[in-house]
Amino acid sequence: MYSQLRRTGCRPLExxxxxxxxxxxxxxxxxxxxxxxxxxxxxxGRLLTGAG
Known part of the structure; x- marks a missing residue:
């Protein structure tokens, strides 16, 4: 994916x-x-907070 974006002219950070x-x-x-x-x-949310 990175090399594909580089070939289209995107800078590394972009x-x-x-x-x-x-x-x-x-x-x-x-x-x-x-x-x-x-x-x-x-x-x-209850499951993630441990409330059941």
Whole structure:
């Protein structure tokens, strides 16, 4: 992925920024899917805080 961005003319820091942004979007998508699978954000929050 990095070499692909470099070939299109992105500077190294800019390329890493694009990769980091993609990973953040992927993480948010996984968090949303996980919360839906657990039955909602409230239940997911209770599970993460240990409240049950």
């Amino acid at each position: 390329a890493f920024g694009h990769i980091a942004f993609g990973l953040v979007l992927l993480g948010l998508g996984l968090a949303c899917a996980g919360a839906d699978l657990l039955g909602g954000w409230e239940r997911a």
